Amino acid sequence: MRRKFAAGNWKMNGLSADLAELERMVAAKPSAAVDTAVCGPATLVHRMAQMGWPVGGQDCHPAENGAHTGDISAEMLADAGASYVITGHSERRADHGETDAVVRAKTEAAWRAGLTAILCIGETEAQYRAGDTLDVLHRQMAGSMPEGCTGDTIVLAYEPVWAIGTGLTPTADEIGAVHNALRDALIDRFGPETGVAIRILYGGSVKASNAAEIFGIADVDGALVGGASLKADDFLPIVDALDAAD
Ligand code: PGA
Numbered sequence: 001m002r003r004k005f006a007a008g009n010w011k012m013n014g015l016s017a018d019l020a021e022l023e024r025m026v027a028a029k030p031s032a033a034v035d036t037a038v039c040g041p042a043t044l045v046h047r048m049a050q051m052g053w054p055v056g057g058q059d060c061h062p063a064e065n066g067a068h069t070g071d072i073s074a075e076m077l078a079d080a081g082a083s084y085v086i087t088g089h090s091e092r093r094a095d096h097g098e099t100d101a102v103v104r105a106k107t108e109a110a111w112r113a114g115l116t117a118i119l120c121i122g123e124t125e126a127q128y129r130a131g132d133t134l135d136v137l138h139r140q141m142a143g144s145m146p147e148g149c150t151g152d153t154i155v156l157a158y159e160p161v162w163a164i165g166t167g168l169t170p171t172a173d174e175i176g177a178v179h180n181a182l183r184d185a186l187i188d189r190f191g192p193e194t195g196v197a198i199r200i201l202y203g204g205s206v207k208a209s210n211a212a213e214i215f216g217i218a219d220v221d222g223a224l225v226g227g228a229s230l231k232a233d234d235f236l237p238i239v240d241a242l243d244a245a246d
Contacts, residue, residue: 002199004215005155005222006239007118008038008229009058009086009203019047024232026053031243034222037084038229039118042072049081056084056118059092062105064112074106074113085110086224088120088144090161100143108146111153118155118224119144120203125162128170133160134181141185149190151197157224158182163204165226172217175202179219208237215245 010018022038030036039056040048048055057077061068064075077085087110088103098106103119110117121140123133137158145154158178163169170178179200187195202214203224214220222242228234 002151002197002221003035004033004242004245005035005037005199005201006235006242007036007056007084007155007157007201007222007224008235009089009224009226010038010040010044010230011058011091011226012041013230014041014044016044016047018230019044019051021230021232022048022051022053025236026051028232028236030236030239034239034243036239039084039086042077045077045082046080054084055082056086056115057082058086058089060085060087060106060109060113060115062102062109064109074109074115078113078115082115084118084155085115086118086120086157088140090120090122090159090164094161100140103144104146107144107154111146116153116155118157118201120157120159120224122159122161122164122204128160128162133178137178137182138185141182141189145189149186149198150194151199155199155201156182156186157201157203159203159224165205167205169205169210169214172213175214175220176217179217183219206238208234208241211238211241212245215242 037054060074061071087106107117123136199221201222201224206223207228
């Protein structure tokens with residue numbers, strides 16, 4: 001069965017002093033039944049990886065190396081000790097104009113380097129209000145998920161753009177309906193075995209106070225957590241809630 005997964009996304013946050021939070025998370029020794037990771041800023045990935053907590057990057061360039069000033073390759077992240085990389089986060093799609101094709105290339109780059117991709121999809125508020133959520137998600141999946149996805153090489157993260165950092169979340173019924181539809185789409189495209197092996201995380205304003213409800217929803221295999229992953233006191237209760245979920 002799918003292992004539960006709580007992944008933190010520190011975004012453009014974290015200086016050396018903030019490693020103390022990760023130290024506290026490591027010291028708390030959360031349940032081994034839950035996979036955890038923190039996707040840190042590139043400057044801290046190497047140090048985080050040495051602390052005994054699985055680490056991810058937040059983006060990678062499709063190429064292995066070359067003249068791409070300011071970019072970071074999947075190989076560099078792997079070399080720094082990362083096991084994961086986020087691809088297709090809505091902030092990168094919006095801030096850097098990343099298309100589905102680019103996200104797909106970055107996901108393939110992650111695999112080339114031996115990383116597991118945490119691939120994000122999600123509708124905007126306008127698309128949500130227009131009732132276009134599933135159309136948008138299907139389109140993003142078709143365009144950004146490479147052929148050959150497996151339960152080991154990809155984790156899908158459903159993150160409604162309007163729920164990220166806003167304190168808003170869809171209702172439990174809405175999250176359930178979306179995750180159910182995503183599961184069906186994975187089975188359609190990758191077959192029944194792989195389709196049920198790929199984990200689907202929910203992301204967007206997950207915090208200790210709503211984690212148990214969200215993790216109780218069928219086909220929610222965990223969460224991608226932004227703001228609430230920065231502090232051990234906020235993130236550890238989320239990991240515990242995931243551990244306790246059925
Ligand atoms: P949030 O961010 O938990 O702060 O809403 C989630 C994300 O962007 O991954």
